[in-house]
Amino acid sequence: MVEVRLENIVKTFGETVALKGISLHIKHGELFTLLGPSGCGKSTTLRIIAGLDFPDSGEIWFDKDEVTYMSSSERGAVLVFQNYALWPHMSVFDNVAYGLKVKKFPKDEIEKKVKWALELVKLTGFEDRYPTQLSGGQQQRVAIARALVVEPKLLLLDEPLSNLDAKLRLEMRSEIRRIQRELGITVLYVTHDQEEAMAISDRIAVMNVGTVEQVGTPREIYENPRTEFVASFMGKTNVIPAKVVERDGDKVTVEFEHFRLDGLTYTEKSDSVVIVIRPERVSLKPVENGISITGKVDLIEYYGFFTEVIGLFGETRIIARTMADRETAELRPQGEVTFHISRDDIIVLPKQL
16 A cells, blocks of 8 residues: 655657646545547556556655655556456466566465455456456456566556456456455556546546646536536536626626526636536426526437437427436427526536637
């Protein structure tokens, strides 16, 4: 278990600036996720923390020790790759034992530690099998066992579920969370999958073009995004370009199309804004402190336990996610619909350039 701090890390590849002075603090025993689209810098950050790449400037600290230019083995960080990187000619036992053998552990201690690691990932009885005889999920468990058996200070997981099908992804993310909690180990997890990050993380850093846009718990990131990018990246969201037309202290009136929404909280100076509304916060029934807008139904998508109603308000499409009830069953495409939204559930953010 280790606390990790990155201070103003810069990394370039030729003329491309991959990391633009990022700073992060990963706490002891935390499952911390780097989340973002391809090319945002999350894997570069992971490799720098692992000691596989080095920054052009900035510092990396593990607890009270600066490890910026130490090797992976010196800093006690172990990386699990997305392609598992198992030795195909070695049995499960030998794959897991490999790091211990390199470190010249006694044979009886190796057997004891490998047994513990395989029990931890629920692969007892698979010792004599080879990687080609395992499913993708089982191979991933072997890779995790091989990493954990050497008792690292920090476990690094780089898109560990990307090669698995949907069902196995759900199973393995639960297993990773279980193992992390059972051991209390510090884990840094990299993914581009928002749902995956939300499900397993203690905290998330949302990255975009070499910068950290926001750090927070999954609930903080989802319910209180600080930038337009974070709002739009975190799941299906209504992000509506608008303009501030009136101000009264920290309350503003904004306008989009021919609709005016008043009494919204906003303290920034820019009048060019976006309105952020989560689909599940849009109701077909009146709500407290609410604003109502009327348009026409563009599309109805039935998902069983909930229905998504896409309304068209001028040229603006707004999604409402609501329980599948009699009221939604009576809606028809091109029919009139009124959406009700509490002012408390409307987030106003500066428009990003």
